[in-house]
Amino acid sequence: MKYKIAGILACAVILFIALMPTPDSLDGSESPRVHQHLQAKAQQESGRDTAAECSHGDDVLCTHLPLVVIDISDDEIPGDPVHRSNGNVQGKYTVAEDGESTVRAEMRIMDSEGGNNHVNDEAAVSSLIDIRKRGNSSRHFDKKSYDIKLVTAEGENNPQEIMGMDSHHRWVLYGPYLDKTLLRNYMAYNIAGEIMDYAPNVRFCELVLDGEYRGLYLMTETITAGDDGSRLNISVNKKNQTFSGYILRLDRGSSNPLKNIDNFSSYTRRTRQILNIEYPGTSNLDRELAEGIRKDFSRFEKALYSYDFDDRDGYRKYIDAQSFADYFIINEFSCNYDAGMFSTYIYKEADGKLKMCVWDFNSAWDNYQEAAVSPYGFQMQNRLWYFMLTKDEDFVDLVIDRYRQLRKTYLSDDYIDNYIDETVEYLGDAIDRNYQVWGYTFGSDCDLLTPKDRNPGNYEEAIKQLKDFVHLRGRFMDENIESLRQYCAESRTKKFKEDSN
Ligand SMILES: [Zn+2]
Incomplete structure (x- = not known):
């Protein structure tokens, strides 16, 4: 009898555990959401990251992040705001020579697992793209963001898995510029992705455009549906x-x-x-x-x-x-x-x-x-x-x-502080490379925010500002x-x- 009761109890406990709702996991083990910096850390810890020392000289661009190389040949990328002598024309953007809003280009993505990436490495993804500049106020910034559509030579959609993200044909190549921490979209999309059913996938990368290094970017999934691999179930x-x-x-x-x-x-x-x-x-x-x-x-x-x-x-x-x-x-x-x-x-x-x-x-x-x-x-x-x-x-x-x-x-303050620190650590020298190009924006003659004293003087200040505001905001909301x-x-x-x- 005793064993019978124990057996029933054991069954009940097993059933109870099985029926318990899964708690939000914080170690990522139950979450399908991929956080690029955590994935890299896990790979390193499991010993799968076998990045060999590179033997090339210092003059070769070498990054642990995926490297996006886009070649447009002679054309300008359309999508700049149209200017007139008396100012901007609201909502009007430049077009390509043929009158289209996009221009055809070639894109290669170098993304070796665990190793460093260079312009001349074998590409993990290679496709023709239709590209244009994007954004509202951000179109006026020196560092541009781009809408990208992967296409075949015939102009058909050419969905591809990019940097481990679900297959898609439309992407946004977003260049953080106003956000001096470089982290806001990455962190917000990924945290939203843990909390909500769906949030855009996102990965850090670096961009070389027509042979010129353009800094740190975020390859971002666009919010769309369709039968070419998008994650939203809509027909x-x-x-x-x-x-x-x-x-x-x-x-x-x-x-x-x-x-x-x-x-x-x-x-x-x-x-x-x-x-x-x-x-x-x-x-x-x-x-x-x-x-x-x-x-x-x-x-x-x-x-x-x-x-x-x-x-x-x-x-x-x-x-x-x-x-x-x-x-x-x-x-x-x-x-x-x-x-x-x-x-x-x-x-x-x-x-x-x-x-x-x-x-x-x-x-x-x-x-x-x-x-x-x-x-x-x-x-x-x-x-x-x-x-x-x-x-x-x-x-x-x-x-x-x-x-x-x-x-x-x-x-929580701890989760976000830690998230910021770990992401900054992961980005490492990619942050320095980015600010070798865009570092002038920390100068006092390039204040993007008003009033003037809101502008951080360097990267560390930008990170501190973000953390301080997160803490202040959380305390107020609590x-x-x-x-x-x-x-x-x-x-x-x-x-x-x-x-x-
Ligand atoms: Zn290298």
Whole structure:
């Protein structure tokens, strides 16, 4: 009998352990997210990193990071802002000689496992690309960022796995310039990738463009779907006018008017920004499909802005509230206040719920050019969809509980300090090489931020600024996160249903 009870107990314990939710792992063992610097460290520790001493001279470019070499021959890369004598022409960009927005080029990526990379090494990836400059304010910077599309000689999509990231044909080659730490996007995407279902994959690399060394870059997965290896599970059938999901972006709108949708929050003037369809892309989209997507998305917004928005038939039917809460927390924690207005991605997968996806932390943690961001306050509750979500007690509870939980893991001071230190250590002399080209930006005659005293004088200062702001922000949020309840507090105006009876 004793053994029987022990047996039942043992079974119960095993069952209990098996059914327990997997905790967020901090050692990376259960996480499919690849953090480049942690992966390299693990390889080193396991003895797989057998980087031999190079025998070449000091004049050869030699890096432990993947090396991207792009050759364009004689052409200029299009996408520069068009200037007139009286200033810039808003939203107009230079085009190639043939009138296209991109130019054809060759790209080779040297990425030897565990070893160093050089321009003349055998390439791990080699493809033709269509390339253009990208960004809004960042197009005016000396160090450019690029949109890259891998293509075949016939111009067909040519998806490739790059630096261990899932196969894709569209990439962003982002050059940190305003972000003197070089770390903001890398860290934010990777932490978001641990917390949320989906965040762009990202890897550090170095760039040689037409034979010229251009410094440290981040190869970044674009937020897109499709059948060429993208990680988002969305399918569209233009012929049958069916779709299992879509990706939308709130920003300044697309140059293709078909992609810009007149959704509920747009025609009711709740936002001045424009929501545009990112996926399906131009070749897979027509007027009927765009209209179907507009209607589908507006159902969510109508539910959100209705009197019974927090009922059973309200917004919850349409969204993954956890994803919206995580997006709120990550952007609020980093004071990334373009979120919810610009570069704001929202998507629907085959499971039918809308989710948010993070993008662009260049200006996060007090790195906006124009003025300092206060770490003492909250702003996300004023952003489009969050204006209503934060009127719901359940949603605010979710945000507060989740924040407290994340402060013990991925958003703790220790985790982030350590993350920064380990990444800086991993980047090593790539940081020096980058600032041999771009180091003049630390000079007092090149102040990118106003007022002047916000500009770090060197790399160490930039890192210290980032850490100090993270600590300050975390402490403020710890002490004040409960104040978000003011937006969902019961009030006479909120009790309209009872009053109207
Ligand atoms: Zn070498």
